Amino acid sequence: MNSGIVTNLWPIPAVPCAASLAILSLSNARRKSAAVLAVIGQVFALGISIFAFVSTLQTYSFRAVQNFTWFTFGDQTLRLGFVLDPLAAAMLLMISLVGLCIFVFSIGYMAEDKNFTRFFAYLSFFSGAMLGLVIANSLLLLFIFWELVGLASYLLIGFWIERPSAAAAAKKAFITTRIGDMGFFLGMLWLYNRSGTLLFYDGGSGCLESAGLAMLGASPAVAGFIALLIFCGAIGKSGQFPLHVWLPDAMEGPTPVSALIHAATMVAAGVFLVARVYPLFSLGGINGVTSSLTVVVWIGVTTALMAALIAIAQADIKRILAYSTVSQLGLMMVSLGVGGVAAGIMHLLAHGFFKALLFLGSGSVIHGCHGEQDIRKMGGLRRLMPVTFVTYAIGMMALSGVPFFFSGAWTKEEILHATEHWPRSHAPYFLMLAGVVLTALYMTRQIIYVFFGNSRVASERAHESPRVMTMPLIALAVCAIFFSVVLTPAWPWLHAYLRGEPVQFDLARLIQPMLFLSLVLVGTGLGLGIWMYREAGVQNRQRSAEVDPLEYAQPTLFRFLANKMWIDELYGRTVIAFSWAAAQLSDWMDRYFWDGLVRGFGAVGRVFAMLTTSVDEHGINAGVDGTTAGTRGLGRLMSRAHSGQIQTYLAALAVGMLALLLLYAWLG
Amino acid sequence: MTPTLQIFLIVSAALFSIGLLAALSRRHAIFILIGIEMMLAAANLNFIAFWRFAPKPHQPPVGVMLALFSIAISAAEAAVGLAMIIAVYRHYRTTNVDQLDQLKG
Numbered sequence: 159m160n161s162g163i164v165t166n167l168w169p170i171p172a173v174p175c176a177a178s179l180a181i182l183s184l185s186n187a188r189r190k191s192a193a194v195l196a197v198i199g200q201v202f203a204l205g206i207s208i209f210a211f212v213s214t215l216q217t218y219s220f221r222a223v224q225n226f227t228w229f230t231f232g233d234q235t236l237r238l239g240f241v242l243d244p245l246a247a248a249m250l251l252m253i254s255l256v257g258l259c260i261f262v263f264s265i266g267y268m269a270e271d272k273n274f275t276r277f278f279a280y281l282s283f284f285s286g287a288m289l290g291l292v293i294a295n296s297l298l299l300l301f302i303f304w305e306l307v308g309l310a311s312y313l314l315i316g317f318w319i320e321r322p323s324a325a326a327a328a329k330k331a332f333i334t335t336r337i338g339d340m341g342f343f344l345g346m347l348w349l350y351n352r353s354g355t356l357l358f359y360d361g362g363s364g365c366l367e368s369a370g371l372a373m374l375g376a377s378p379a380v381a382g383f384i385a386l387l388i389f390c391g392a393i394g395k396s397g398q399f400p401l402h403v404w405l406p407d408a409m410e411g412p413t414p415v416s417a418l419i420h421a422a423t424m425v426a427a428g429v430f431l432v433a434r435v436y437p438l439f440s441l442g443g444i445n446g447v448t449s450s451l452t453v454v455v456w457i458g459v460t461t462a463l464m465a466a467l468i469a470i471a472q473a474d475i476k477r478i479l480a481y482s483t484v485s486q487l488g489l490m491m492v493s494l495g496v497g498g499v500a501a502g503i504m505h506l507l508a509h510g511f512f513k514a515l516l517f518l519g520s521g522s523v524i525h526g527c528h529g530e531q532d533i534r535k536m537g538g539l540r541r542l543m544p545v546t547f548v549t550y551a552i553g554m555m556a557l558s559g560v561p562f563f564f565s566g567a568w569t570k571e572e573i574l575h576a577t578e579h580w581p582r583s584h585a586p587y588f589l590m591l592a593g594v595v596l597t598a599l600y601m602t603r604q605i606i607y608v609f610f611g612n613s614r615v616a617s618e619r620a621h622e623s624p625r626v627m628t629m630p631l632i633a634l635a636v637c638a639i640f641f642s643v644v645l646t647p648a649w650p651w652l653h654a655y656l657r658g659e660p661v662q663f664d665l666a667r668l669i670q671p672m673l674f675l676s677l678v679l680v681g682t683g684l685g686l687g688i689w690m691y692r693e694a695g696v697q698n699r700q701r702s703a704e705v706d707p708l709e710y711a712q713p714t715l716f717r718f719l720a721n722k723m724w725i726d727e728l729y730g731r732t733v734i735a736f737s738w739a740a741a742q743l744s745d746w747m748d749r750y751f752w753d754g755l756v757r758g759f760g761a762v763g764r765v766f767a768m769l770t771t772s773v774d775e776h777g778i779n780a781g782v783d784g785t786t787a788g789t790r791g792l793g794r795l796m797s798r799a800h801s802g803q804i805q806t807y808l809a810a811l812a813v814g815m816l817a818l819l820l821l822y823a824w825l826g
Numbered sequence: 827m828t829p830t831l832q833i834f835l836i837v838s839a840a841l842f843s844i845g846l847l848a849a850l851s852r853r854h855a856i857f858i859l860i861g862i863e864m865m866l867a868a869a870n871l872n873f874i875a876f877w878r879f880a881p882k883p884h885q886p887p888v889g890v891m892l893a894l895f896s897i898a899i900s901a902a903e904a905a906v907g908l909a910m911i912i913a914v915y916r917h918y919r920t921t922n923v924d925q926l927d928q929l930k931g
Contacts, residue, residue, distance in 0.1 A: 797930075800929070800930050801927060801930050802926070802927025802928060802929045802930030803923070803924065803927055803930075804923055804926075805849070805850055805851075805858070805923060805924075808849060808850055809850050812846055812850065
């Protein structure tokens, strides 16, 4: 089932990367060309993505691969390749579309930044790397793009390098994800050792196909370990507990970067990875339950609830969204873990749209409030920034899961549906229901703080953002709403597309019990939020305006949540303190022990050198000197005979001749 | 007293010795040259004497011929020698061979 399109996939990552290189070669003043190049690169990628997407519609379970040999060592060949299947095509479309909106938004948001061109170069590179990641048909190629995505995020989080906090956040993101990547790498090596190939699909002999799985299935425990090691990479990249700490700090980057990281690229990579190698996770499972998937579920549940709780007590508009992303990613992991791969990916896609919308909306708010990010200082912005308000509200409702009109609701419902039927335990299901309430609660809190109530310090001189920024917001809001067309149970087109099944239209299935349940849950969350924060930011008799209502009611709990459950501090006291001590020890060892050894060896060498010097000077040199002195003395003696007196020579000649004559006479 | 070969050889040896003595003892270059000429004359005398007292004296005059050649060559030699002495004198302003020791080792 090969098709021409798969051989033409390589420009999807290549063109944005080429655009990035071209932009890097521009001078800082060429802002317009930089933006145009980046946008053209992205439009090009979007164009091919649409073409690729359309070609996957030909048949159900469309899959086309193109493999090529990278290099050969000995009798082993290392092969890479590209794959086009519904998973990749849907991701391509989402990433390039959301990426394009973010690119356009950035033109307005970064208009006054002096490193505008560099920003667009990195942005293009980020997008290109992520696009490459989703079409990789080899775990190694995926890993290469994975690391490129990590590099791009490092560059972009630390974009405002003059801020120490941004530099620290970039380092934190890079190092934290690297911890997970180490597991990923080990898993990859182990997989190669076991199955002998890293290609996913290779005409039946790839590691995700029957032959490879049969080879792995011989020892299910090993396969489970490999899956868990690969999952370590996903934990790092997708900000799952316990490696989620980098994601909120990544807010130090410019807001479009946050949008890109949280919606289209970076964090989506982890969920995508698990979905891509899902056959490894589910290998040898009964009813789709394996120990590795159980780990995925519990990590996801922990992450989802913990992040949702922390989000309630944050004051930074972007941090709330960051924790909400962590929470939603946890939800996706749960979905993957319980077997709802399609549901998880659907939520990933829908989340991509509305989270990008929310982040860009928050960017618009921050831009309007002249760089202020503290929601307690905003308020009343709905009158001043109407477009931002409406689009933000759409994003907020999609995230909260308000039924019927918003994409997030349908996908969340799908996930809950999958979780409900998990055979092992019902706890994740109920915890997810609590998570839905919490999501609605913290989003309500945020929107009340930012858009309702009185104008406070930061919002007094606020203004609506320019059209170049509001247009992407509107586009994303439209996507967030109309995306639900392909998600509803009445016509679950996307679900069927991802699973490779035909789809039927059945209006009767639109109304399901789960719908009422989520209606109740979301309503509870919204109502609770409105009731709790009705007087947020307003001074009343008991408390001042800066104090959060929850803080007033439950100061200890609020402090616990506001400080992110002290996880950063815990890491600081344990892992980081340990590394610090280890570093100190190594430093000491290096300075005194190894250095002493080296110095000792040096001293021995010096003694030898002294010895050879004396042998040289007194033995060899003296011999040579003696010989030359003898030769010179002899020469001096001989030269004395050459007096220059020709008569002496003549006399010598005469004496010599006389002597010869006498000898002749004597000899006869 | 009839002339015999011995008498000629004695005269010739004496002439050679006087020439050698002159060449060794005089300091003036021209006198050294004269000494050398005397030694050559002694050699010429020997040539003629040996030819004259040979067993068949009237054979082709080899000795006289050799002497004549020798005289011609010594004349050329004297000319070259004198020219060199003049050149040396012009250069060093002396013909004292004791002072002409630039070739010493």
